[in-house]
Amino acid sequence: xxxxxxxxxxxxxxxxxxxxxxxxxxxxxxxxxxxxxxxxxxxxxxxxxxxxxxxxxxxxxxxxxxxxxxxxxxxxxxxxxxxxxxxxxxxxxxxxxxxxxxxxxxxxxxxxxxxxxxxxxxxxxxxxxxxxxxxxxxxxxxxxxxxxxxxxxxxxxxxxxxxxxxxxxxxxxxxxxxxxxxxxxxxxxxxxxxxxxxxxxxxxxxxxxxxxxxxxxxxxxxxxxxxxxxxxxxxxxxxxxxxxxxxxxxxxxxxxxxxxxxxxxxxxxxxxxxxxxxxxxxxxxxxxxxxxxxxxxxxxxxxxxxxxxxxxxxxxxxxxxxxxxxxxxxxxxxxxxxxxxxxxxxxxxxxxxxxxxxxxxxxxxxxxxxxxxxxxxxxxxxxx
Numbered sequence: 001x002x003x004x005x006x007x008x009x010x011x012x013x014x015x016x017x018x019x020x021x022x023x024x025x026x027x028x029x030x031x032x033x034x035x036x037x038x039x040x041x042x043x044x045x046x047x048x049x050x051x052x053x054x055x056x057x058x059x060x061x062x063x064x065x066x067x068x069x070x071x072x073x074x075x076x077x078x079x080x081x082x083x084x085x086x087x088x089x090x091x092x093x094x095x096x097x098x099x100x101x102x103x104x105x106x107x108x109x110x111x112x113x114x115x116x117x118x119x120x121x122x123x124x125x126x127x128x129x130x131x132x133x134x135x136x137x138x139x140x141x142x143x144x145x146x147x148x149x150x151x152x153x154x155x156x157x158x159x160x161x162x163x164x165x166x167x168x169x170x171x172x173x174x175x176x177x178x179x180x181x182x183x184x185x186x187x188x189x190x191x192x193x194x195x196x197x198x199x200x201x202x203x204x205x206x207x208x209x210x211x212x213x214x215x216x217x218x219x220x221x222x223x224x225x226x227x228x229x230x231x232x233x234x235x236x237x238x239x240x241x242x243x244x245x246x247x248x249x250x251x252x253x254x255x256x257x258x259x260x261x262x263x264x265x266x267x268x269x270x271x272x273x274x275x276x277x278x279x280x281x282x283x284x285x286x287x288x289x290x291x292x293x294x295x296x297x298x299x300x301x302x303x304x305x306x307x308x309x310x311x312x313x314x315x316x317x318x319x320x321x322x323x324x325x326x327x328x329x330x331x332x333x334x335x336x337x338x339x340x341x342x343x344x345x346x347x348x349x350x351x352x353x354x355x356x357x358x359x360x361x362x363x364x365x366x367x368x369x370x371x372x373x374x375x376x377x378x379x380x381x382x383x384x
Contacts, residue, residue: 004100004372006036008060010112011105012067014046015201015234016262019105019128021287022174022364028055029365038097040112042066047232047262064089067108070136083111090115101149101375103368107132107140107162113147122375123147126172128154128284130161130305131205137162149375154284155306170371173310175364176290178356181267184296186345190274190338193224193256197273199266199288200280201231202241202259207279207302209244210327214277216251217331223338226256228273230263270297275334280304281324290359293318293351298344300333302326310359311351318351 007030009023027037039052043061052059064086068079090112094102101122104113106129116123125148132140141162144151151169153159159169196215200206208229218225233241248257263269266288270276276292276299283305290310292299299319301307311319320337322329337344 004035004376006097006099007038007101007103007372008094008097008099009037009039009103009105010109011039011041011048012109014041014044014048014061014066015232016047016051017201018174018284018287019126020048020051023105024052024055024057025175025177025361026365026368027057029361030368031057038099040093060093062089062093064111067106067110069108086111087115087118091119094119094121101372103372107137107144110140110143113144117147122149122378124150124152124371124375126152126154127158127162127164127169129282130158130284131282149378150371152371155309157306157309158284170367170374172364172367172371173306173359174285174287174290175361176287176294176355176359177361178294178352181291181294182271183294183352184271184348186296186348189341189344193226194274194338195226195228195272196275196277196334197270198227198229198277198279199231199263199269200229201237201262202229202233202244203237204240205281206231207281208241209247210279210302210325210330211277212244212247212251212253213327214279214331214334215253215257217327218334219253221331221335223335224256225334226258227253228258228260228269230260230266230269232262233259267291267295271295273297275300275337276319277330277334278302278304278307279327279330283307285310289319290355293359294355296348296352298337298347298351300330300337302330310354312354315346316350316354318347318354320347 031037038058040060042064049059065079068075070076102116103124105126107127113123125144141164145167151164152172153169159165198211215227270292278301285306301321302324303321308321320333322333
């Protein structure tokens with residue numbers, strides 16, 4: 001196959017998130033192999049540009065709006081009305097830059113995907129969430145099948161959610177560079193004041209309210225757990241996180257709860273933790289889960305996205321997965337792991353093995369390149 005030489009990756013958010021972290025780790029290595037890479041996203045204040053610039057990845061901030069959820073009626077209407085102009089600007093940008101292929105992240109980032117089709121550029125469309133309900137997911141899935149040259153999914157469950165499994169999508173899990181991370185002390189087990197960690201910006205998707213519910217339930221059981229929620233406090237989510245900070249204080253958790261904001265060294269944070277909790281309403285293949293596995297930190301997760309697929313099941317599992325939203329089940333699973341030293345250490349070892357064998361950065365890079373090559377080969381099917 002002919003490898004593409006120039007790739008533009010579209011991100012829908014100017015703030016750091018899972019796709020940004022994946023893009024930086026993958027594209028840093030691909031640029032070292034000679035690929036011409038650019039990352040484009042809507043203009044706005046955020047942390048992503050500086051984060052990518054640290055690895056000398058070129059960034060273009062386009063004069064378009066960040067996609068808006070339909071439930072925010074006023075903002076969504078404004079976004080929809082501005083879409084024709086945004087589409088024109090992205091088409092013009094692509095015709096100027098002349099990439100061999102574009103990589104679109106997120107089912108709702110429709111403008112770059114359609115612009116790629118109109119500009120005659122092969123589109124790799126990467127589905128990496130399960131946030132939308134069945135009706136909208138079905139509509140978006142049909143659009144993805146119509147527009148994309150190659151469909152990539154972050155986990156099998158994501159492909160099922162959007163109804164694209166019949167199109168033979170490529171599964172590309174988020175990568176973890178296992179060579180960078182030093183394993184935790186294998187003999188380490190939780191003490192009488194275990195530290196439970198959540199990683200993610202403060203927004204409803206990450207389920208910080210659920211995290212607090214679990215901490216309160218453990219407190220009622222007599223387990224003096226400490227909580228740390230590492231993630232940015234975004235102005236646009238103030239109505240969500242301000243009441244939660246008040247709730248922490250009202251329920252007497254102030255001394256046992258830390259909210260340090262965005263933490264760059266998440267691995268160091270996780271190394272100093274006893275468990276990672278994934279309390280999200282929606283996920284695909286969360287990076288924090290993979291980082292926890294790579295250093296030997298057990299996980300308790302809701303059954304969202306690819307969590308069960310990533311953590312494994314049975315004797316080889318790297319954590320415990322409970323029904324989505326069942327905070328009582330999560331607190332019970334936490335108590336089980338904290339109280340069973342053998343199970344705790346077994347899951348720690350399983351996580352390191354699974355991260356190394358299934359989710360390495362090298363494997364992720366190979367799959368990205370293969371998807372780009374296949375998209376370029378399909379260019380004759382793109383309407384010019």
